[in-house]
Amino acid sequence: xxxxxxxxxxxxxxxxxxxxxxxxxxxxxxxxxxxxxxxxxxxxxxxxxxxxxxxxxxxxxxxxxxxxxxxxxxxxxxxxxxxxxxxxxxxxxxxxxxxxxxxxxxxxxxxxxxxxxxxxxxxxxxxxxxxxxxxxxxxxxxxxxxxxxxxxxxxxxxxxxxxxxxxxxxxxxxxxxxxxxxxxxxxxxxxxxxxxxxxxxxxxxxxxxxxxxxxxxxxxxxxxxxxxxxxxxxxxxxxxxxxxxxxxxxxxxxxxxxxxxxxxxxxxx
Ligand SMILES: NC(=O)C1=CN([C@@H]2O[C@H](COP(=O)(O)OP(=O)(O)OC[C@H]3O[C@@H](n4cnc5c(N)ncnc54)[C@H](OP(=O)(O)O)[C@@H]3O)[C@@H](O)[C@H]2O)C=CC1
Ligand SMILES: O=C(O)C1=N[C@H](C(=O)O)C[C@H](O)C1
Numbered sequence: 160x161x162x163x164x165x166x167x168x169x170x171x172x173x174x175x176x177x178x179x180x181x182x183x184x185x186x187x188x189x190x191x192x193x194x195x196x197x198x199x200x201x202x203x204x205x206x207x208x209x210x211x212x213x214x215x216x217x218x219x220x221x222x223x224x225x226x227x228x229x230x231x232x233x234x235x236x237x238x239x240x241x242x243x244x245x246x247x248x249x250x251x252x253x254x255x256x257x258x259x260x261x262x263x264x265x266x267x268x269x270x271x272x273x274x275x276x277x278x279x280x281x282x283x284x285x286x287x288x289x290x291x292x293x294x295x296x297x298x299x300x301x302x303x304x305x306x307x308x309x310x311x312x313x314x315x316x317x318x319x320x321x322x323x324x325x326x327x328x329x330x331x332x333x334x335x336x337x338x339x340x341x342x343x344x345x346x347x348x349x350x351x352x353x354x355x356x357x358x359x360x361x362x363x364x365x366x367x368x369x370x371x372x373x374x375x376x377x378x379x380x381x382x383x384x385x386x387x388x389x390x391x392x393x394x395x396x397x398x399x400x401x402x403x404x405x406x407x408x409x410x411x412x413x414x415x416x417x418x419x420x421x422x423x424x425x426x427x428x
Contacts, residue, residue, distance in 0.1 A: 164409040165228050167193035169243045170235030171207070171218060172200045174316075175257065178398035179232060184208060188406055191216060193223045197239065222246045230409040232401050233258055236318070237265055244268060253277040253408045255401055257284055260319025273415035277408050281418050282323030284400030288374065289418050291389045292331050295376050298385055299332035305380040306355060307332055312365035312373040321346065321362045324374050329360050332376070372397075 168183070170176045171194040183191055194207045198220040207216045222242070233243045233256040240258045244265075247254040254272070259282055261269070272278050283289075299307060309332075311325040321329075326340065333340050338358065345351075345361045355361075365373075375388040391397070400418065407421045 161410070163188060163190040164230055164406055165190050165192045166405060167191075167195055167223065167228050167231045169195045169231055169233040170239050170258070172196040172202050173234060174394060175234035175398060175401075178394045179234070179401065180207060182395065182398050182402055186402065189402075192227050194218050195222065195239075195243075196220060197235075225250045228252045230255065230405045232256075232405050234397075234401070237261055241265055241268070244272060248272060248275050251276060253279075253405070253411065255279045255405045255408055257281055257323075257397060257401055259323025273413060276413050277411040277416060278414070279404050279408050279416040279418070279421070281400070281404070282327040283372075283374075284397040284404065284418065285389070285391055286396075286400065286422075287389045287391075288324055289422060291374065291376070291387055292328060294387050295328055296331050296335040298376075298378050298387060299335045302378045302380065302385065303336055304357070305378045305384075306359075306361075308361040308363065308377045308379065310363045310365070310375045310377065312367075312370050314370050315367050317366060320364045320366070322364075322372070322374070324372065325362055325364075328374060328376055329362065333360060 166189045168176055168179050171180060183189055194216055196202065196218055200218065202218040203220060204217050206213055207218060208214060230253040231243050231247055233240050233254065235258055240256055243254060246252065254276055269278065269280060309325050309329050311322045313322055329340050329344060333343060340360065343359050345359045371394050372391040375386060378385040404418065404421055408416055
């Protein structure tokens, strides 16, 4: 049993931040040291928890002094993740991030971060999507010539499209087929004419209401099709996955880690 992991949550007033705090409040494996959100959030300087065991923790936009944290969990946005990455790299702190919709330069910074810190990124922290990804790799290989379409649906406040998960599923299938999304993805069909080009991977996006997150991969042949799908109905599944990842990652040497490695290590125990 190692001492509690000293943790910060970044993006703490958001949908995922709130789901994380709800679970972390009663998780004795962690000592919550900082609860960080944007400087303009109305919760800044207000108590994070209420009740008899509330403690003195307050929302803040300032990162703690060096030496205070072992790990950061980030579900914020590009600016929030950039700040978290800067802090973690400067202070040698482990970073778990689920933020999606990153531009090329932030992706590049993350790609290089493994030289300095333990880093675990996942576009989707649910166990179900980890399994869906494996199934899709197998189906995309076995049904190599079938058309592949990826359909995703999310709540109306989501900022990026297609979702990080849809892109990760597309990438997994493209890798399995020996191609790339840069070469074969079709994100928009408006203005295209003629038949569907063979080998392309199509993406379609639905946005509305309170949909937590749904992903479907359709492998479409002649006279038959395979449909693989996952439906999240509660975002606590993502929060739980990220918390397990932070506990697993804290104290590891610098490097790039993923959920598959964590799940494999746990299965082996
Ligand atoms: N990998 C996964 O499993 C999942 C990934 N996600 C991804 O996580 C991200 C967040 O999602 P969600 O919680 O729904 O989004 P929200 O918009 O609800 O939350 C984002 C939070 O980050 C805060 N924020 C903005 N800028 C900064 C900053 N510079 N520093 C710190 N905090 C900041 C926002 O504050 P304010 O509102 O004041 O701007 C807000 O509280 C998205 O990219 C989403 O796609 C979501 C679910 C699961
Ligand atoms: O923004 C969300 O809500 C979600 N985002 C992630 C994504 O972009 O794939 C994961 C999940 O589907 C919820």
